[in-house]
Amino acid sequence: MSGTVQDTRRNPARRIDWQQHVVYLGFLAIFVFFAVVLRDTGFLTVRNLSNIVLQTAPVTIMAIGLVFVLSAGEIDLSVGSTVAVSALSAAVALNGWGLVPGVLAGLGAGLLIGAFNGALVAWLRLPSFLVTLATMGLFAGVARSLTDLRSIPVTNGAFTGFFGSGTLFGIPSLVLWTVAAVAFGHLAFRETRFGAHVLATGDNPRAALVSGIRVPRVRLAVLTLSGGLAGLAGLLYAGRLQAAKYTLGETDLMTVIAATIVGGTLLNGGKGSIVGALVGSLMMGMLNNGLILMGLSVSDQMIVRGFIILVAVALSLREKAS
């Protein structure tokens, strides 16, 4: 509905909004490419494709948080470390006290880390880039010291069912979590006053402020939300892998940022897309999967992924220049 009725007379070139479409075109192009190149290696099997969806669930959920954060003009670099701390907290609490304390510990750790970031950004007015760069390192250290670098097994059947391998009406729980997070995220972002305030804050903080929007509160909220969703991602990792380790989420940051930006969210605020982030995340997952099936080494995979991110960032910044 919205965003389609626009003046195309003044500057037609600018109105072709590439960011809104590049992710879908990219997704299709990569899918077709792998489908052709990897036709003999089982890329197109239902099993492989559903695996991609299951594996990307934590990244998708982190990316939803990052859409809010970036749209508000902030950034959260600490999501990976938050995942590790949350998963470990959940695992320890699960083994000691059971399902509910485990879930609460995992989500609570994420929310607390997010609120900590948010408080520093909102009230001490520190740049989120520096705050979350610091807490990324800080909580990576916490994750390591929490369990002495050991892996904690997660054996609670209810937990691994709920957050990992379980199904409901034949649908894997990881898919349900993804769908629920995307649906709620999209609704909150697009259709609520909160979402409008997030966009206004990222677009023009001064205008937001003089319009009565409580800008510090918005900043606190988006970073807390991001931490909470990273906590949920930690639970999903722990549930699927049936173990928690300090390495969880360690390499996700780049993938999450790439998925979000390829999906049409601007790095400098004021514009974002939850559905775009989902497709971006699936695209990154498919890329990983396909590159592995193609037999690329880990280092080659990193190089290709790095290029994709470069292209994404270039497309994102083009709008800013116009």
Added chain:
Amino acid sequence: MARMTAPVLALRDIRKTFGGVVAVEDFSLDIHPGEIVALVGDNGAGKSTLIKIISGVHPPTSGALTIDGADVTMSSATMARAHGIEVVYQDLALADRQSVYMNLFLGRERVRNRLGLLDRRAMIAETARLVEELDVRIPSPHAIIRDLSGGQRQGVAIARATHWARKLVLLDEPTAALGVAETARVEEIILGLKARRIGVLMISHSLDQVFRLADRICVLRRGRQIGVRRTAETDKNEIVAMITGVASGVE
């Protein structure tokens, strides 16, 4: 209190200091419904400080501020808005990547229920009506601000202020960045506020514009109120003399 003459805004002996520096002193002014008052003076004369005092951004050091006969202490922009005062800032304070209708409702979005679900339909309809009424020529309520011309943006900012202001609109250099045709359009919109019985206080550096629009002209120099003149009873020479303080015999 007399109905027709009651001022929407009365300032009495307003004084504002920043540290030891006096920015504004002994300032008194009434603005009546449907009246346009121009605030003129050189750079640093205290015009913007005065706008900020009235809009609640900088509370005055001393002095009284009365709205519709009631004393108010204003400590935030939110409070000023609650009292029916709206400001059009020089930089317009628009969110560039959002639509016209979201900007008109920035911070005051219409919602359908307690969950805060946006009522876009109502916001779009109201925007279309307002834009029509004020004759702000924009392509559509959905248009993105950054795709609009300077005059259109100014129109959106004034439309927003008009929509929410019940009593008073403050305009800080409303046409500074505009061309001739766009300036004329914006001036028409400002005159439209008068017709709606809204008081207008505007800062302008263009004396031609001031004489076209204002009912009264208030001159500031170095934080002091030099005088207030009815536009019909003065001329540019007198105002220029008051602004610069060059001619003798001016208060």
